[in-house]
Amino acid sequence: MGQIQQSGVIVRPLSRGSLNDLTDREAQTLMLIASGLSNKQIGRELDISDGTVKVYVRNMLRKFNLNSRLELASWVYQNLNGETGSVSLEISEVPGRISSALELLDELPGLIYRGLNDREWYMEYVSAGCLQLTGYPAGYLTSRRNSGYGSLILDEYGDYVWYCVQCALLKQEAYRLNYKIRCADGSVKEVWEKGVGIYSSSGEILGVEGAIFEV
Template structure:
């Protein structure tokens, strides 16, 4: 049988199954948020065995208001359960991210915690990589894009170079048919651009073309574009990505 610890510090057989066998840390708290019972997974995670102390003692101070708010919610409505991600400070000083599932039954709170530290660190690294990549792309001259292979040339990503090239901010041309990039291409070049790109995609080759666009202020610019297709494992075209640059100094109407 599983052993749990209560205020008396005397091991007591847990009722309802072998909870020490669960990989999740399981806690029981009183109405003040003090530890009254826990399983071995909590001890393994936090090297903690002090009963009577508040769980808040282990929390990062910036998450203390969120913790108190969660307890207040459960005091008002004991039928609901809550999910929160909060930061804990390990006794050794390490920062940990835990996913908490909280509920209340009678006068006690019940908490299940899973360690999300590795996942959160991966998310932080990915976010940093994305920011660095975006900063690099936004610093390049011209318009860097990723989009869908349709007649609208719907853009899913457009770099900040869109504004000096077209006069429109990147958001204006992103994920919209009404303001799609195709509306900037002069009518006499529309079929040429479409057919050139489609021929290259059929051959799984890069495409390269020159044409003219109308900018936000009415100016006509000559541009050069180079791009490639994005393909599935079966060869289906999932999208396109490339770059568009101005050639020459542009012309006025």
């Protein structure tokens, strides 16, 4: 499968074949993942077991050549909107009407992101929930003319966030953080973040992605 170089990070475009290979249940599961539901919640929605959901997730990761559920959710949004510059998709081609996941992703109260692994935390993709959480529109954090997400983190938490993320990435584990940010109006919010690394086939760290919510 081909790769695209974007802002220093290699991304893998979805193929039409992969989308067409989805079963109806896999497509429904993908939509619910993109809307932020856990495996247990998806199981309740579809009246199936957690184990069956895990099987569907593994199948989709293999078909899409991805590494995590968060990558899967990000790719739904980015590819259906054509933001990555990868293959253009017709919404009618996606089984189970996955297009509705786009609106669901933007309606989440938190910030869903994909970005670079650097001290500034430059973002390549940020969901619309960024505005509600930080007071800044999504475009503020994805424009190199402005500072990265790191500029919002209070100084006393900067080293803590960097160290915890790097330790987790080296172990290829998820990271979970609690810290405070300064919003556009000057107010301070405590946030909770969970994220994972994006890796190449050789294990090189290509970036990070995750979700941030107000505590």
